[in-house]
Amino acid sequence: MKIVRDRDGDAVRVALTGELDLASSDDVRSCLEEALAETRPARLLVDMDGVAFCDSTGIEALILARQAAVAQGTRLELVNVHGIARTTLEITGVLRLFS
Amino acid sequence: MRFRVLAIVAVAYTVGAQLAFVVFDADSIVVLFLPAGVTLSALLLRPRRDWPWILLTVAVLEVLIDVGHGLAPLSALGFAAANTAEPLTGALLVRRAVPGPIDLAQRRHLLAFLAFGVVAGPAVGALIGGTTIALDADRGWFSSFLPFWAGDATGALTVAGTVLTWRRSALPRAATAVLVTVAVTTVGFWPQHLPLFYLPIPLLFWLGFTQPLAVTMPAGLAMTVAANTLTGAGRGPWAALDGPIELKTATLQLFLAVAVLGACFLTVGVTERDRAVGAAHQLQQALLPAVGPQLPGIRVSAGYRPADLTHHVGGDWYDVFAAPDGRIGFAVGDVVGHNLAAAAAMARLQSALRVLAQTAAGPAEVLAGLDRASAVIDGAHMCTVAYADYHPPTRRLRYACAGHPPPLLLTPQGPEFLWEGRSMPLAIEPGPRPCAEHEIPTGAHLILYTDGLVERRGESLHAGLNRLAGTATTAAGQPGTDLTRSLLNRIPHGGPAIDDAVILHLIFEGASAPH
Structure with missing residues (x-):
């Protein structure tokens, strides 16, 4: 999993590339929580354009990061969600949490 | 000596x-x-x-x-x-x-x-x-x-x-x-x-x-x-x-x-x-109920397939029980994690669900109650559950899915996934949960399962669902076939099963045509 963070106006964008699964979910979660703690942005955009696959542990990582965001007043949004990752998030009913 | x-x-x-x-x-x-x-x-x-x-x-x-x-x-x-x-x-x-x-x-x-x-x-x-x-x-x-x-x-x-x-x-x-x-x-x-x-x-x-x-x-x-x-x-x-x-x-x-x-x-x-x-395996096996023929109006069979990785213990479960007003309640759930703690969380959720179902007005309320219960159950976070109840006299099925893949209904018209009554997994955000209803024709099959049955790496969940629908339709069309077995044996991964899976299979009988 490749994780790139940059500024996007008043938002912080974290772009994920690779498979969001058991092997990468801990990394993703800690990167997102780090970005939240260090930058405290109004919005944290998680760019899912490069995410080819997402399983339940990946979803859990996103949800836990979202809870950390809500706790400090940041909105965490998923952008460019498509393909298998989108289907998985839709079927599990969590996609609407992130838009 | x-x-x-x-x-x-x-x-x-x-x-x-x-x-x-x-x-x-x-x-x-x-x-x-x-x-x-x-x-x-x-x-x-x-x-x-x-x-x-x-x-x-x-x-x-x-x-x-x-x-x-x-x-x-x-x-x-x-x-x-x-x-x-x-x-x-x-x-x-x-x-x-x-x-x-x-x-x-x-x-x-x-x-x-x-x-x-x-x-x-x-x-x-x-x-x-x-x-x-x-x-x-x-x-x-x-x-x-x-x-x-x-x-x-x-x-x-x-x-x-x-x-x-x-x-x-x-x-x-x-x-x-x-x-x-x-x-x-x-x-x-x-x-x-x-x-x-x-x-x-x-x-x-x-x-x-x-x-x-x-x-x-x-x-x-x-x-x-x-x-x-x-x-x-x-x-x-x-x-x-x-x-x-x-x-x-x-x-x-x-x-x-x-x-x-x-x-x-x-x-x-x-x-x-x-x-x-x-x-952990023993605990899990012990928690899965023996499914017998004692419930009126339906025939039930169930199966569990552990993952092939021996150190992998699942948090998947199924349950069938009598609910108030002559209803039959049934559930399938999946706890995140694969260890003894996951099996323990699954056990607690299973008991909580059975108790909640005795007093809740319907599946939506059962899931809302589980949401509250899971706040005090370690390891219940992100758990997915499908809960449904069936009323034999009116042939009404009520169902609700918390982040869980949709139940599969097989009728003479063909396979149909029940896509309504959907909401997110347990213990993420409190709030009301939707529920849906469906009238069940005589002889229909309903299949509840966990994602280990349909998920395959690098493939859309839809492809897995289509495969399940195809296999189930074929098996249901051949009398004498053990549908649960044939679904579980058809490992969707092409290799070792990486996740465990459970299946709950119900056949709805005619009101006046008991078997």
């Missing part, structure tokens, strides 16, 4: 001691003393009242053998003292730490055996025996002590290890392992100037990883005997080494002991892991 034991000890001790004199040549660099393990294991396996007889037998034999080989009577007495004090010390200390039956696959037992039976006991023996050699042969004390200790420790480890782990049922495998080990060790210890002595190590470690100690220990003993025999015959790298003889002796035994120990530790590690996984 006592005489049989004494006879066995006498024969084994004599053979081992003769081997030390003849094959290993007590004057050469080889000092492997296998009888150390014979006496130690005899003491550890027999009650205390037999110990004096065992020790007396050993002492008498030691004196007879030594004198027979031309040693002075005083030296023979010294060795007799060494070879009785050593196992006595080891056995007393081991028995203090492990009073009951000894199982070397348990960490504590193995450590006690190593510390007391293999290290401390032989150290005592070497104190007496080394002093005897030093006085008798006029050698330096330390160069007498060290080989004695190393030789007895290796003998105690391999022989007592083999005897203490002996199982008749493992005999064929043990015999094969011994033959292969001897062959590989011979190859490793044949060339003198080509270091190949490590060749048996991967074999021994593989045995340690895959086989019980009853197979690994005899193989370790075989490697030790073969390596010492070849070295005694002048083969192998140790025979060609320069340097002080006691160091060569000690390092050869050390090498062999380290290899056997490595294999033992692997076995202990694997055994401990398997015990934990076994307990």
